[in-house]
Amino acid sequence: MRHEELAEKECAIARTWAVIGERWTMMILRECFRGVRRFEDIQAKLQIGRNVLTDRLQLLVHEGILDRRPYQERPTRYEYVLTQKGEDLYPVLLAMLRWGNRYKVDEPPLQLMHKNCGHMLDPVTVCDSCKEEVHRQDLRAYFSVDAW
């Protein structure tokens, strides 16, 4: 199977991975979530090839995750801004951050303070109905007939 074929599978995870599961894509989104908007700034930070960055940004714009907007005329230059669809990927980043903080660093290089309550954020995944933390063994899966 080719990576692109994931987009055609009847699976929300496969289709999501077809979009964000390329090398560098989540690192580019990390920069966007930090407020970086310009090609040159992302490129300077990540030190990746311009063609790779161009390719990934095009995909993210095509998918409606980033919006490409002019910020300067003569010559026209563009910046990349997260759409709502892009913002909605933030929980994926938070889940990665939590795991990385636990397993991949000694002291978290980044800490997030939740301004609403004043505490340092520990982002947990809960069931929206009962607000309990979700554990895999508490779930029962129902697949539709054509689920992959």
Place this chain on the structure above:
Amino acid sequence: MRHEELAEKECAIARTWAVIGERWTMMILRECFRGVRRFEDIQAKLQIGRNVLTDRLQLLVHEGILDRRPYQERPTRYEYVLTQKGEDLYPVLLAMLRWGNRYKVDEPPLQLMHKNCGHMLDPVTVCDSCKEEVHRQDLRAYFSVDAW
């Protein structure tokens, strides 16, 4: 920058992405979370090259995300089982599932019932202190001196 160099950056997300951000890796973990344990079964499902699958499984075992255990002798055959470190990646999968259900499929091919409360699961990310749903604009970032 090479992809492997992400592992050396002072950033929990970069280091996490260095592990799970290869093509196919999250799809392999999806199979593991579904209870699939054997090389042949994962390979049959994903239809990817055996060398790619071997490479990804080796990385996941090396990282302590999967445990490689013998399940048969003469010849010895192995199965791959999620460790606690692997189980702790489940929120990443849930966050992807939620986004994919919203944006990438019409009808969710997979629905998860939360047995604790009997409702279909909508997995939301909350602050563990105040239990409120987390939005990016409610967060203030603090970087350590050597954060990337």
